[in-house]
Amino acid sequence: MAQTSTDITSLQSSQATRQPRQRQMSDLRIMQLFILPTVILLILMNIFPLIYSLYLSFTNYSVIADKAPEWIGIQNYTTILSDQRFWANFATTGRYALISVILQTLIGFGLALLLRNKFKGSGLVTTLILVPMMLSPIVVATFWKLMFNPSLGIFNYLLGYTDINTSPLWLGDPNLALWAIVIVDVWMWSPFVMLLCLAGLSAIPEYLYEAAAIDRASAWFQFRRITLPQVMPLLLIAVLFRTIEAFKQFDLVMGLTSGGPGDVTETVSIRLYKLAFQGQYDTGMSSALAYIILIIIIAVSNLYIRSLNKARGA
Amino acid sequence: MMANQTYQAQSPVNFSTRVDKVGRRPMIASAIKGIVAIIIAFIMLIPVIWMGMTAFKSLSDAVSVPPKVFFTPTVEGFVNLFTQQRQLTDAEVAQYQERTDLNWAEQLVLQRQKTIIGQSQFAGQLLNSLIIAGASTIFSVIFAVLSAYAFSRFEIPGKDDLLFFILSQRMLPAVVVTVPIFLMYRQLGLYDTHIGMIFLYTSFNLSFAVWLLKGFIDEIPKEYEEAALVDGYTRLQAFRKVVLPQAVTGIAATTVFSLIFSWNEYAFALMLTSDRARTAPPSIPLILGTGGIEWSTIAAGSMLFLIPVVIVTFILRKHLLRGVTFGAIRKG
Helix, strand or coil: CHHHHHHHHHHHHHHHHHCCCCCCCCHHHHHHHHHHHHHHHHHHHHHHHHHHHHHHCCEECECCCCCCCEECCCHHHHHHHCCHHHHHHHHHHHHHHHHHHHHHHHHHHHHHHHHCCCCCCHHHHHHHHHHHHHCCHHHHHHHHHHHHCCCCCCHHHHHCCCCCCCCCCCCCCCCCHHHHHHHHHHHHHHHHHHHHHHHHHHCCCHHHHHHHHHCCCCHHHHHHHHHHHHHHHHHHHHHHHHHHHHHHCCHHHHHHCCCCCCCCCCCHHHHHHHHHHCCCCEHHHHHHHHHHHHHHHHHHHHHHHHHHHHHHHC | CHHHHHHHHHCCCCCCCCCCCCCHHHHHHHHHHHHHHHHHHHHHHHHHHHHHHHHCCCHHHHCCCCCCCCCCCCCHHHHHHHEEEEECCHHHHHHHHHCCCCCHHHHHHHCCCEEEEEECCHHHHHHHHHHHHHHHHHHHHHHHHHHHHHHHHCCCCCHHHHHHHHHHHHHCCHHHHHHHHHHHHHHHCCCCCHHHHHHHHHHHHHHHHHHHHHHHHHCCCHHHHHHHHHCCCCHHHHHHHHHHHHCHHHHHHHHHHHHHHHHHCCHHHHHHCCCCCCCHHHHHHHCCECCECCHHHHHHHHHHHHHHHHHHHHHHHHHHHHHHCCCCCCCC
């Protein structure tokens, strides 16, 4: 494909040299013009700010103070890496990401297996299940806050707790708050895993199962040797994507607990927000924390985009 | 010879190769699966349904303990959402009750001894959301169509790296990039402006839109354009008259996805706007009535905000998979 296109472009340019047409732009010009706006905008809005904040991460600076940034070397980084609370933030984020990704994978895959065979109205049911993931996370968090409310919410009633005095305080109890966020995250994003698994399942050729049926392979054997390996590439993509997103999670946590009670649900994004936009507005320190998060995210997204490219090629 | 015949007799050959697809048991199994799926779908929608119900509850019904499943619907929440109100004294209430020029909304709030003194900010914030989401979507789709075409059709040096770079922009957590953008915007006077937010959302949607559209354009056979070029079209004409019409579905899907993303966006709006350009998402959790948290008002706001997205999800259902995987996975 690539070969033919180069042939044609070279053919064209040789024609163009023979009989030059005034108003026709060369392919090279068109290509540059087409890509330019995108690249310029991304450099302006992403690269420049990132370089600027790299500089700020080595300074002592606050946006609300009237002082110029003061160069302090790697002091911000050493402060962060030696502070217990930052490590606790990372641990919270990691725990939250791990639990919710595992649950989403199990539930999402389960749902996909349920919806795999078409039945009357299965299209509608699938779309209905997908609705949560399209909603605005902050609005989702807001109405789950109502659901979780110990006296007004119906979540406890649905679970069977009818006495307000003994029913769990989902958002107020330090032992439950992170689980409450996990529940909402799983509710919202299991459908995403389901969607990808459904795609993987529908691509499995029927003859594999036919062959297995002739050999009288057990259902479990078929699942383990046919279904699972065939869905794996897409499942991996889903898991990686959800891991990145869980690591970045801001909206849901902000809406549900804002990091509380105390700081038991304070994920790194929430900490970063508080550091940068509340209290002292510690711009230098928050830039350093931002860079640490950035490096982790880039590492994981590298893996993710690699597996995306593999799926694209397949 | 004999042994072989006995073996055949013992195992009848009249079973289908798809034992898992015919017969009564598999049929019942699949019916059960379907029913379970429907039940799960219903359970998953309970929060959304509950939200919708709360939006139509009166303020007192919304905070009743235990929660009410059956109630008399009212639009009180919606009226509170769009208006600012003032508490009336008893004397004023009596006075207001005699007036005949009150409209239905005023009569409704009078029941709670209040009167409407003006519009709330919510309508303005919804409008901001609409302007910012709309404009940024238009820009990002236009830029993305151009670069997706270039990435799809031309040999670009370092193409894979460039594409990786573009997508990686999407992976950055909002909070991480906001700090420098906040500083930059304050310098340039773009903080809390529509233009600033449009720029920002454009750049963030762009990376997604390029990938999604490239997937769609890759599917249009190159031969169409090549034929057009042979017929004497210039490259630009071929792009406009051959490629664009073929890519209409892709462009439409990308547009809708960008709209949803900017419409739902919260973190940037929270940190980079305050009054003038504040969009609806950061405002909804903060909707406060005169007497503490008014859940039916919040629910009404959320409802209005979510309805467009739910409708669009149904329209987009065929493209959801592509959308959420940046165009990498095309068919389910």
